[in-house]
Amino acid sequence: MDSKLIEITGLKKYYTVGTQTVKALRGVSVTIHKGEYVAIMGPSGSGKSTLMNLIGALDTPTAGKYILNGTDVSHMDDESLAAVRNKEIGFVFQTFNLLPRNTALENVELPLIYAGMPKPERIQRAKDVLISVGLETRMTHKPNELSGGQRQRVAVARALVNNPSIILADEPTGNLDSRTSLDIMRLFDEIHKEGNTVIIVTHEEDIALHAHRIIRLMDGLVESDVINEHVTVV
Numbered sequence: 083m084d085s086k087l088i089e090i091t092g093l094k095k096y097y098t099v100g101t102q103t104v105k106a107l108r109g110v111s112v113t114i115h116k117g118e119y120v121a122i123m124g125p126s127g128s129g130k131s132t133l134m135n136l137i138g139a140l141d142t143p144t145a146g147k148y149i150l151n152g153t154d155v156s157h158m159d160d161e162s163l164a165a166v167r168n169k170e171i172g173f174v175f176q177t178f179n180l181l182p183r184n185t186a187l188e189n190v191e192l193p194l195i196y197a198g199m200p201k202p203e204r205i206q207r208a209k210d211v212l213i214s215v216g217l218e219t220r221m222t223h224k225p226n227e228l229s230g231g232q233r234q235r236v237a238v239a240r241a242l243v244n245n246p247s248i249i250l251a252d253e254p255t256g257n258l259d260s261r262t263s264l265d266i267m268r269l270f271d272e273i274h275k276e277g278n279t280v281i282i283v284t285h286e287e288d289i290a291l292h293a294h295r296i297i298r299l300m301d302g303l304v305e306s307d308v309i310n311e312h313v314t315v316v
Contacts, residue, residue, distance in 0.1 A: 086149075087247060087279055088114040088137065093146035095132050106132040108302035109146070114281070116247075119274040121290035121310075122283045124299035131252070133299065134283045138171050138250050139163045151247050168196050172241030172249045176256035178233045180225045186212060186236045187221040193244045211239040215269060231262035238269060242278075249273060251282045255289055267292050267314075288314070 095107040107129045114120055124130040135141040136148060139155055142163070148156045155166055172193075173179075180189045187208050194204035212221050215235045225233050234254065241249050251270070255263035271292060274280045282293060290296050291314040298305045 085115045085117075086113055087116045087118075087151055088112065089147070089149040090137075091147045093133070093136060093148060094144045095129075095136065095141070096144045105302055107136075107143070110299070110302070110304055112297060112304065112307070114279070116279055117274075117277055119270075119280045119292070119294045120282070121293035121296045122281065122299065123285065123287075123290050123296060124305075125285065127301075128299040129302040130283050130285075130299050132302075134250065134252055134281075137248070137281065138173060139166045168193060168244065170247040172244060172246040174234070174237050174241045174249065174251040174254045176253040178225070178237045178257075180233060180236060180240075182225050185222050185224055186217060186228070186239075189225075189236055190240045190243050193240060197244060208239070208243055211243045212236070214242070215239045229262070230258050231265055234258065234262075234266050235269065238266070238273070242273065247279060249278055249280045251280070253284055253286075254282060255284075255286070263289070271315075 090110060090112045093107055093110040097104045097106060110133060122130050122133060136143055142158065143156055146156065147154065150166065151170055155163065158166065190208040190212055191204050194207060209221065212218065215238055217232060217235050217239065220228060220232055228236065255266055258266060267289065270280055282289065284290050291310060291312060294310055294313055296310050297307045
């Protein structure tokens, strides 16, 4: 059985800004296998956010190929990309992206509504995932009634609820204090140990050190791609 989950070959992404062409990615090739824990790093302007958007099927490349779980998603239309995102990818964002008027349970249910799961099943599944991230007593709370760390746990639960192929986290601790950041990284460590593929995009070295592999971008190219022999255990 082929364990390749992500196959990226010669990926390029160019943007036109006024009369200028910005080459955000200039030919990136990366393979990520099922069950890996990868950090993507790089300074501002390195192309890491662009690469994350392409891996997350939020955008399509100018050139090159992206095969996700055996499907070529390089040139899909928006509707097809949306279907891929809902099935294959669980997103965790720096800003949590929770609906303010909905409870934690309702926020976590959302992907299952889009997937067409019957109400009794989706409520049970959402409850189970919230329990797994330590929020069994916070299910009926709205985001403004939760701490930053609890909000991010809701976001992680929402990312997990569909059993996606990839958990894709963009600066997941960017809005959290150092102690809460450690709690969230412990949660990602547990999620990985349970067999999930985790990809974290970060500019923070201490966060990247939780990953088992670190890919560094510079000027739209892969600068280095190394196994992390100093995995942070917390």
